[in-house]
Amino acid sequence: MNFRKILIAVDSEPIAARAADVGAALARALGAEVGLIHVIEFPLGYAEASGVPASELTARSKQVGHQLLADFRQRVSAQPGVLDFLEVGRPGVEIVKAAAEWPADVIVIGSHGRGGVGRTLLGSVAEHVMRRAPCPVLVVRANADARRNPE
Template identity: 45%
Template structure:
């Protein structure tokens, strides 16, 4: 079984890692971090800002993978890591399809009411568009 676990630096994401490690320790668990650098600048400033943001987020992703891998190792689960650039929900669904994932385990940020409607929820978009079953961990 191949399980895809999208992660960011949130507590729900780390709980999703633990859930996947406990439940699918005998399978293949892939931790996926989507880097989504956004800037509000234009021209040369935008290019410089994009590169600086991208570099910073890639460094943060390495730390994030280290922390998540340690959580998984505590449950005797080996993980693979993958970092890509793009819009999170779209990239998660696309990666699950391309890698023929059997299951996605994703953390929920627990937004409710107007903030969920205005901001949207990556987990909700993934649930609606995923090519495989999805478990949302709170």
């Protein structure tokens, strides 16, 4: 199997930086193209509860998302042709959709490796992606120090 297009899911969690590093190293080793995806998710009713119009909230979130992608693009800058995907929706769904449409040969995603109740955000996203992805998924877990010293 040739991994020519590597899609790396990123967010503001520290594990995303580790996933980006692993994905970039894999891309360098294989001479692969990199796509970075960040998904903006708004909990149901968030705009109304915050008192900020949904359009303004979306615009602000997209600005933050573009900056986050720019930071990660710089982190993996040794790679030629880094693409950005900024989506609004449910992270797992949007990552799988982008992987199918690009199309990615492999997805790299970080996971805290928490089980049970602790597996609520990125853990459940990684699980959704693993179950529904159109390609192999490489799940990068937090390193041992991060597991011993959670924030």
